[in-house]
Amino acid sequence: MSETSKLRPPSADTLDALARIVGETHAVRDAADMAPYLTEWRDRYQGKAALVLKPGSTDEVSAILKCANETLTAIVPQGGNTGLVGGQIPFESGDEVVVSLERLTHVRDIDLASNTMTVEAGLVLQVAQQVAESAGRLFPLSLASEGSYRSAGCSPPMPAAWPCSPMATRAIWRWGSKWCWRTGACCTG
Ligand SMILES: Cc1cc2nc3c(=O)[nH]c(=O)nc-3n(C[C@H](O)[C@H](O)[C@H](O)COP(=O)(O)OP(=O)(O)OC[C@H]3O[C@@H](n4cnc5c(N)ncnc54)[C@H](O)[C@@H]3O)c2cc1C
Numbered sequence: 001m002s003e004t005s006k007l008r009p010p011s012a013d014t015l016d017a018l019a020r021i022v023g024e025t026h027a028v029r030d031a032a033d034m035a036p037y038l039t040e041w042r043d044r045y046q047g048k049a050a051l052v053l054k055p056g057s058t059d060e061v062s063a064i065l066k067c068a069n070e071t072l073t074a075i076v077p078q079g080g081n082t083g084l085v086g087g088q089i090p091f092e093s094g095d096e097v098v099v100s101l102e103r104l105t106h107v108r109d110i111d112l113a114s115n116t117m118t119v120e121a122g123l124v125l126q127v128a129q130q131v132a133e134s135a136g137r138l139f140p141l142s143l144a145s146e147g148s149y150r151s152a153g154c155s156p157p158m159p160a161a162w163p164c165s166p167m168a169t170r171a172i173w174r175w176g177s178k179w180c181w182r183t184g185a186c187c188t189g
Contacts (some may be wrong), residue, residue, distance in 0.1 A: 008072040009095040010050050018053060018073075018097060021063045026103070028052035037078060037098050038089065045086035048094035049076070056103045064099060075099055079122065079150030101150050110135050121152035 010018070019027035028034050029051060039046045055061045068075045074096040078088040090096035101122030109118040112135060119128055125146040132139035143149075 006072055007074045007095070009093075010071060010073045010097065014067070014071045014073055015051050015097075017067055017071075018051060018064060021060050021067065022053050022055050026054040026056065028054070034098075037081065037100060040081060040083070040086060040089055045089040046092070047090035047096075048092055049090045049096055049098045050094055052098045052100060054100045054103050058104075061099070061104075064097075068097065073097055077101065077152070079152055080124065080145065080148040082145040082149045101152060107131050112137070119151055122150045125149055125151065 015029075019029070028037070034049060034052050037052045038049060053064060055064060065075065067073070074090075076088065076090045076096050076098045078098050078100045081088050090098055101120075104120035104122035105124070105127070106120045107117065107123065107128075108120065109116075110131070111117075115137060117128065117132060117135075117137075117139070119131075125141065125143075128151065129139045129142070129146065
C-alpha cells in the first residue's frame with residue numbers, strides 16, 4: 001500500500017480540531033472565501049479543499065502537522081500560489097486541507113557578518129530583497145513572480161530558478177517557517 005492510499009478524508013471532528021489550532025478567524029470554510037486558494041492564476045488547475053488554514057506561528061504549523069499525521073489527513077502547503085505546475089492546488093476530491101503560509105512573514109534575523117537572513121516561510125521574495133537592500137546587501141534571486149511568491153514556495157522549482165540567480169542561494173529547513181538565505185559574494189556592503 002502506498003503512503004498516499006493510507007490517507008483518509010477528514011471527519012468533521014478532525015476539521016474542527018484543525019480549525020481550533022489557528023482559531024476560527026484563520027480557518028477558512030466558506031466556499032467563496034476558499035476560492036482564491038483553489039485555483040491558480042492561469043485557471044489551469046482547479047481543486048477543492050475541506051478547509052484552508054492560515055497558521056500564524058511555527059507552533060501552529062507543528063500542531064497542524066501532528067493532527068494531520070494522527071488522522072491521516074492530506075495537507076497541501078501553499079505559498080504565493082504562483083507555481084506553474086499546480087502542486088499548490090489540492091485535488092478535486094475535496095479531502096485535502098490547504099495550509100497557507102501567508103501569515104508567516106517575519107524577518108527573524110539579519111546577520112551581516114555571515115551575510116545570512118533568516119525569514120519565515122511566507123515572506124514574499126520582493127520584501128526579502130528590500131530588507132536585504134536596507135541592510136546594505138543584495139539578495140540575488142529575482143524572477144517575474146517575485147512580488148507574490150513566498151520564500152518556501154521557491155524550493156521545489158529551485159533548480160529552474162538557479163539560472164535566474166547568478167550567485168549561490170541556499171535554503172534550509174522549509175516547514176520550520178525558517179529560511180536561511182546565504183547571499184555570499186553578492187553583498188554590496
Ligand atoms: C510570472 C512567473 C514567472 C516565473 N518564473 C520562474 C523562473 O524564472 N524560475 C522558476 O524556477 N520558477 C518560476 N516561476 C514559478 C515559480 O515556481 C513560482 O513563482 C514560485 O517558486 C513558487 O512560489 P509560491 O510561494 O508561489 O509557491 P506556491 O505556488 O504556493 O507553491 C509551489 C509548490 O511549493 C509547495 N510549497 C509551498 N510552500 C511550501 C512549504 N512551506 N513546504 C513545502 N512545500 C511548499 C506547494 O505545495 C507547491 O507544490 C514563475 C512563476 C510566474 C507566475
